[in-house]
Amino acid sequence: MPDIEDSVRSRGARHLALARAGVERAAQHRFDEPWLAAAWSHPNTRVLPISGGEAFVVDTERGTELVLLPSFEAPETGDRYFLGTDEDGTSYFALAGESLPGRLDGDARPAGLREVGAMLSDRDAGLLVHAVALEHWHRLHSFCSRCGHPTEKAGAGHVRRCTSCAAEHYPRTDPAVIMLITDEQDRCLLGRQAIWPEGRWSTLAGFVEPGESLEQAVAREVFEEAGVRVADVGYVASQPWPFPSSLMLGFMGTADPAGTAITVDGEELAEARWISREELRAGMAAGEILPPSGISIARHLVELWYGEPLPPAARW
Known part of the structure; x- marks a missing residue:
């Protein structure tokens, strides 16, 4: 009979499918507008378009991967959420829109976490989980729970601020x-x-x-x-x-x-x-x-x- 405590200790480090990450969230930059603008404009920056909990993925020899766009190829409209930076200094943003961009070249297809979450790399799984959670929260929290007035995005997508009473609301x-x-x-x-x-x-x-x-x-x-x-x-x-x-x-x-x-x-x-x-x-x-x-x-x-x-x- 396996010992549960020994089993937990020996396998505690095993990555759970949706508890993986390869990007530092770099929360210190979320309210630094000049830094965010420079990061968005950097040629190495990568953008994850997302809509309705789905993003584009593609199957490669390495496995299933997210389709990440250079910022200059990303749609001009949509809500930007800063997701963080990796050890090479590359910055990552999500771009939430009413729909995903038009057809991409190659075999890219839309997919959600339930379908591909376990197939993605640590980096891609972490990016998609982060982006999906933020997109859903923003979609349902456009009004202030204190006074009922509209809220606006702040903190690079991690805060919503009331336009009337200035109350700040955070992702639930x-x-x-x-x-x-x-x-x-x-x-x-x-x-x-x-x-x-x-x-x-x-x-x-x-x-x-x-x-x-x-x-x-x-x-x-x-x-x-x-x-x-x-x-x-x-x-x-x-x-x-x-x-x-x-x-x-x-x-x-x-x-x-x-x-x-x-x-x-x-x-x-x-x-x-x-x-x-x-x-x-x-x-x-x-x-x-x-x-x-x-x-x-x-x-x-x-x-x-x-x-x-x-x-x-x-x-x-």
Whole structure:
């Protein structure tokens, strides 16, 4: 039986698909307009056009890559967001528009994080996650929550400032816990929502409520959704989840032996079950169980418990 704590320590450095980066955010430049103007005009600067959470990607011999344009080739309209600089001094911006630019040369195609997030390099994954989160926030926060007047972009895309009362608003991030709970037999608790594809099973998750610790949120969500009492909880890792604005905080935990009976709420979950490694492996081989996708931290949690990367599923 794999030791969970040893597994977490030995694989804690493994990059999660959406928690990677190759660019320093360089926040000290966000309010330096002369510096930003010079960076935009530099011939080495690269721009990521984005619209509706999608950007252009292209498949190369090196793998799937973002299409990054020199600033002089970027569209003249759109909202600019400064994303940072790399170790070579190259600056990166996102340019959000109502639509992506017209057809590019070659085999470029529009794609979103769910499709290509796990395929991109560390640099490209970090750029796209950052840009997607900012674009969504700006699209939904054009008015001041204090006085109702319009807001305008500031801080190179990382602030919105009210044009009337001058209140500053910052990008919203909603903390959510995601957890893999085990019982005395070292089976893990998996659930499925009614809207998911047939056979899809994953770990439980839920949003943190006001005035609640992360550990309390884990215990509450597991009990509310599956009727299981949680005894112990340990933090594993976190991952941004810009669908639209969450930060997923991953935990491993154990159930109270006296509270392992499952009673699903019928709202968040349609089904829940305790499953052994042998049952998971057999179910995947038979095409009866689809595990969490590789882009989700849920996959990482399941593999920590499983003890190694999951085998291919018949329908995966």
